Amino acid sequence: DAGVIQSPRHEVTEMGQEVTLRCKPISGHNSLFWYRQTMMRGLELLIYFNNNVPIDDSGMPEDRFSAKMPNASFSTLKIQPSEPRDSAVYFCASSSRQTNTEAFFGQGTRLTVV
Amino acid sequence: SQQGEEDPQALSIQEGENATMNCSYKTSINNLQWYRQNSGRGLVHLILIRSNEREKHSGRLRVTLDTSKKSSSLLITASRAADTASYFCATALRLNTGFQKLVFGTGTRLLVSP
Numbered sequence: 001d002a003g004v005i006q007s008p009r010h011e012v013t014e015m016g017q018e019v020t021l022r023c024k025p026i027s028g029h030n031s032l033f034w035y036r037q038t039m040m041r042g043l044e045l046l047i048y049f050n051n052n053v054p055i056d057d058s059g060m061p062e063d064r065f066s067a068k069m070p071n072a073s074f075s076t077l078k079i080q081p082s083e084p085r086d087s088a089v090y091f092c093a094s095s096s097r098q099t100n101t102e103a104f105f106g107q108g109t110r111l112t113v114v
Numbered sequence: 115s116q117q118g119e120e121d122p123q124a125l126s127i128q129e130g131e132n133a134t135m136n137c138s139y140k141t142s143i144n145n146l147q148w149y150r151q152n153s154g155r156g157l158v159h160l161i162l163i164r165s166n167e168r169e170k171h172s173g174r175l176r177v178t179l180d181t182s183k184k185s186s187s188l189l190i191t192a193s194r195a196a197d198t199a200s201y202f203c204a205t206a207l208r209l210n211t212g213f214q215k216l217v218f219g220t221g222t223r224l225l226v227s228p
Contacts, residue, residue: 004156033216035218042218042219042220042221043157043202043218043221045218048213048216050213055209055215056209056211056213056215091156091157093157093216095216102147102159102162103147103157103216104159105149105156105158106156107155107156108155108156
Protein backbone atom coordinates (compact mmCIF):
# COMPACT_ATOMS: atom_id res chain seq x y z
CA ASP A 1 0.00 0.00 0.00
CA ALA A 2 1.19 3.52 -0.76
CA GLY A 3 0.27 4.78 2.66
CA VAL A 4 -2.03 7.68 3.45
CA ILE A 5 -2.12 10.04 0.50
CA GLN A 6 -2.90 13.70 0.89
CA SER A 7 -3.33 16.34 -1.77
CA PRO A 8 -2.29 18.94 -2.47
CA ARG A 9 1.07 19.01 -0.67
CA HIS A 10 1.12 22.78 -0.71
CA GLU A 11 -1.69 25.26 -1.13
CA VAL A 12 -1.47 29.03 -1.26
CA THR A 13 -4.74 30.88 -1.42
CA GLU A 14 -6.14 34.31 -0.85
CA MET A 15 -8.23 35.18 2.15
CA GLY A 16 -11.89 34.50 1.51
CA GLN A 17 -11.34 31.70 -0.96
CA GLU A 18 -12.57 28.16 -0.48
CA VAL A 19 -9.93 25.53 0.20
CA THR A 20 -10.43 21.77 -0.10
CA LEU A 21 -7.92 19.31 1.27
CA ARG A 22 -8.09 15.66 0.26
CA CYS A 23 -7.12 12.41 1.89
CA LYS A 24 -7.03 8.80 0.80
CA PRO A 25 -6.58 6.49 3.80
CA ILE A 26 -4.86 3.13 3.74
CA SER A 27 -7.10 0.48 2.26
CA GLY A 28 -8.87 -1.51 4.96
CA HIS A 29 -8.48 1.13 7.65
CA ASN A 30 -11.79 2.14 9.20
CA SER A 31 -10.68 5.11 11.30
CA LEU A 32 -9.63 8.45 9.86
CA PHE A 33 -8.36 11.53 11.67
CA TRP A 34 -7.75 15.11 10.52
CA TYR A 35 -5.17 17.08 12.50
CA ARG A 36 -3.86 20.64 12.24
CA GLN A 37 -0.32 21.54 13.28
CA THR A 38 0.92 25.04 14.09
CA MET A 39 3.84 26.31 16.11
CA MET A 40 1.52 28.02 18.56
CA ARG A 41 -1.04 25.27 19.15
CA GLY A 42 0.85 22.10 18.26
CA LEU A 43 -1.09 19.13 16.87
CA GLU A 44 -4.84 19.57 17.22
CA LEU A 45 -7.36 16.86 16.43
CA LEU A 46 -10.04 18.42 14.24
CA ILE A 47 -12.34 15.50 13.46
CA TYR A 48 -12.40 11.72 13.74
CA PHE A 49 -14.33 9.34 11.47
CA ASN A 50 -15.05 5.69 12.15
CA ASN A 51 -16.54 3.62 9.33
CA ASN A 52 -17.14 6.88 7.42
CA VAL A 53 -19.23 8.35 10.25
CA PRO A 54 -18.03 11.45 12.15
CA ILE A 55 -17.50 10.36 15.76
CA ASP A 56 -16.01 13.49 17.27
CA ASP A 57 -15.83 16.92 15.66
CA SER A 58 -15.31 18.93 18.83
CA GLY A 59 -11.96 20.12 17.52
CA MET A 60 -13.35 21.77 14.40
CA PRO A 61 -12.58 25.46 14.96
CA GLU A 62 -15.77 26.98 13.65
CA ASP A 63 -18.47 26.73 11.03
CA ARG A 64 -16.03 27.69 8.31
CA PHE A 65 -14.57 24.20 8.60
CA SER A 66 -16.37 21.11 7.35
CA ALA A 67 -15.28 17.54 6.70
CA LYS A 68 -16.82 14.68 4.81
CA MET A 69 -16.08 11.04 4.24
CA PRO A 70 -18.37 9.85 1.43
CA ASN A 71 -16.75 6.42 1.28
CA ALA A 72 -14.04 4.37 2.93
CA SER A 73 -11.35 5.52 0.54
CA PHE A 74 -11.77 9.29 0.50
CA SER A 75 -12.19 12.22 2.83
CA THR A 76 -12.16 15.99 2.40
CA LEU A 77 -11.61 18.91 4.73
CA LYS A 78 -13.04 22.17 3.46
CA ILE A 79 -12.47 25.70 4.70
CA GLN A 80 -14.85 28.34 3.43
CA PRO A 81 -14.07 31.20 3.61
CA SER A 82 -10.40 30.83 4.45
CA GLU A 83 -8.58 33.27 6.74
CA PRO A 84 -4.87 33.92 7.36
CA ARG A 85 -5.11 32.28 10.79
CA ASP A 86 -5.99 29.01 9.06
CA SER A 87 -2.43 28.80 7.78
CA ALA A 88 -1.00 25.55 9.10
CA VAL A 89 -0.01 22.03 8.12
CA TYR A 90 -3.03 19.75 7.92
CA PHE A 91 -2.48 16.03 8.43
CA CYS A 92 -4.71 13.11 7.72
CA ALA A 93 -4.14 9.80 9.49
CA SER A 94 -5.81 6.41 9.40
CA SER A 95 -5.80 3.32 11.57
CA SER A 96 -7.26 -0.14 11.42
CA ARG A 97 -8.72 -0.46 14.91
CA GLN A 98 -9.64 2.99 16.16
CA THR A 99 -6.88 4.03 18.54
CA ASN A 100 -5.96 0.56 19.72
CA THR A 101 -3.25 0.40 17.16
CA GLU A 102 -0.90 2.77 15.46
CA ALA A 103 -2.09 5.62 13.28
CA PHE A 104 -0.47 6.12 9.88
CA PHE A 105 0.00 9.72 8.83
CA GLY A 106 0.08 11.31 5.42
CA GLN A 107 2.76 13.80 4.45
CA GLY A 108 0.45 16.72 5.18
CA THR A 109 -0.82 19.72 3.28
CA ARG A 110 0.90 22.99 4.01
CA LEU A 111 -1.76 25.70 3.71
CA THR A 112 -0.89 29.36 3.44
CA VAL A 113 -3.69 31.90 3.37
CA VAL A 114 -2.55 35.37 2.35
CA SER B 115 -6.69 21.61 24.55
CA GLN B 116 -3.61 19.44 24.92
CA GLN B 117 -3.95 16.18 26.79
CA GLY B 118 -0.25 15.51 27.09
CA GLU B 119 2.76 17.64 27.73
CA GLU B 120 6.28 16.56 26.95
CA ASP B 121 9.28 17.53 28.96
CA PRO B 122 11.73 18.90 28.07
CA GLN B 123 10.52 21.02 25.16
CA ALA B 124 13.95 20.74 23.59
CA LEU B 125 16.94 18.46 24.20
CA SER B 126 20.42 18.68 22.75
CA ILE B 127 22.89 15.80 23.17
CA GLN B 128 25.95 14.24 21.56
CA GLU B 129 25.91 11.05 19.51
CA GLY B 130 26.21 8.00 21.70
CA GLU B 131 24.46 9.58 24.65
CA ASN B 132 21.03 8.52 25.87
CA ALA B 133 18.00 10.76 25.43
CA THR B 134 15.08 10.71 27.84
CA MET B 135 11.77 12.41 27.15
CA ASN B 136 8.83 12.54 29.50
CA CYS B 137 5.11 12.83 28.89
CA SER B 138 2.42 13.72 31.40
CA TYR B 139 -1.28 13.42 30.72
CA LYS B 140 -4.46 14.38 32.48
CA THR B 141 -7.16 11.70 32.19
CA SER B 142 -7.44 7.92 32.19
CA ILE B 143 -6.16 6.27 29.05
CA ASN B 144 -6.46 3.01 27.19
CA ASN B 145 -3.00 3.22 25.72
CA LEU B 146 -0.18 5.67 25.13
CA GLN B 147 1.78 5.93 21.92
CA TRP B 148 5.01 7.64 20.92
CA TYR B 149 5.56 9.15 17.49
CA ARG B 150 8.45 10.77 15.73
CA GLN B 151 8.31 13.64 13.25
CA ASN B 152 11.17 14.68 11.04
CA SER B 153 11.13 18.28 9.90
CA GLY B 154 8.50 18.86 7.24
CA ARG B 155 7.23 15.30 7.31
CA GLY B 156 4.30 13.38 8.74
CA LEU B 157 4.41 11.56 12.04
CA VAL B 158 5.70 8.02 12.27
CA HIS B 159 4.59 5.60 14.96
CA LEU B 160 7.35 4.30 17.24
CA ILE B 161 5.78 2.27 20.00
CA LEU B 162 2.47 1.65 21.80
CA ILE B 163 2.15 0.75 25.47
CA ARG B 164 -1.16 -0.36 26.94
CA SER B 165 -2.49 0.86 30.26
CA ASN B 166 -1.84 -2.51 31.90
CA GLU B 167 1.81 -2.54 30.80
CA ARG B 168 4.63 -0.85 32.69
CA GLU B 169 7.54 -1.13 30.28
CA LYS B 170 8.13 -1.93 26.65
CA HIS B 171 11.20 -2.18 24.44
CA SER B 172 11.74 -1.83 20.73
CA GLY B 173 15.31 -1.81 19.48
CA ARG B 174 17.03 1.20 21.05
CA LEU B 175 13.73 2.48 22.44
CA ARG B 176 12.46 1.89 25.95
CA VAL B 177 9.09 3.20 27.07
CA THR B 178 7.74 3.19 30.60
CA LEU B 179 4.23 3.98 31.79
CA ASP B 180 3.13 4.94 35.29
CA THR B 181 -0.65 5.24 35.32
CA SER B 182 -0.70 6.28 38.98
CA LYS B 183 1.38 9.34 38.12
CA LYS B 184 -0.18 9.72 34.67
CA SER B 185 3.22 9.84 33.07
CA SER B 186 5.36 8.04 30.52
CA SER B 187 8.96 8.25 29.44
CA LEU B 188 10.74 7.45 26.20
CA LEU B 189 14.42 6.52 26.37
CA ILE B 190 16.54 6.40 23.24
CA THR B 191 19.83 4.67 23.93
CA ALA B 192 23.08 5.23 22.05
CA SER B 193 21.61 8.10 20.09
CA ARG B 194 22.59 8.86 16.51
CA ALA B 195 22.47 12.04 14.46
CA ALA B 196 19.61 10.43 12.50
CA ASP B 197 17.51 10.44 15.69
CA THR B 198 17.23 14.22 15.40
CA ALA B 199 13.50 14.89 15.20
CA SER B 200 10.50 15.92 17.28
CA TYR B 201 8.96 13.27 19.49
CA PHE B 202 5.33 13.25 20.55
CA CYS B 203 3.31 11.20 22.97
CA ALA B 204 -0.32 10.47 22.12
CA THR B 205 -3.05 9.19 24.37
CA ALA B 206 -6.24 7.39 23.45
CA LEU B 207 -9.06 9.19 25.23
CA ARG B 208 -12.39 7.48 25.70
CA LEU B 209 -15.40 9.42 24.45
CA ASN B 210 -18.93 9.21 25.84
CA THR B 211 -19.86 7.20 22.76
CA GLY B 212 -17.40 4.49 23.73
CA PHE B 213 -15.03 5.36 20.93
CA GLN B 214 -11.58 6.69 21.60
CA LYS B 215 -9.76 9.57 20.00
CA LEU B 216 -6.00 10.02 19.70
CA VAL B 217 -4.74 13.26 21.22
CA PHE B 218 -1.14 14.43 20.94
CA GLY B 219 1.11 16.22 23.37
CA THR B 220 3.25 19.26 22.77
CA GLY B 221 6.37 17.41 21.64
CA THR B 222 10.08 17.36 22.46
CA ARG B 223 12.59 18.58 19.86
CA LEU B 224 15.66 16.37 20.00
CA LEU B 225 18.95 17.44 18.43
CA VAL B 226 21.73 14.87 18.29
CA SER B 227 25.09 16.31 17.29
CA PRO B 228 27.79 14.18 15.64
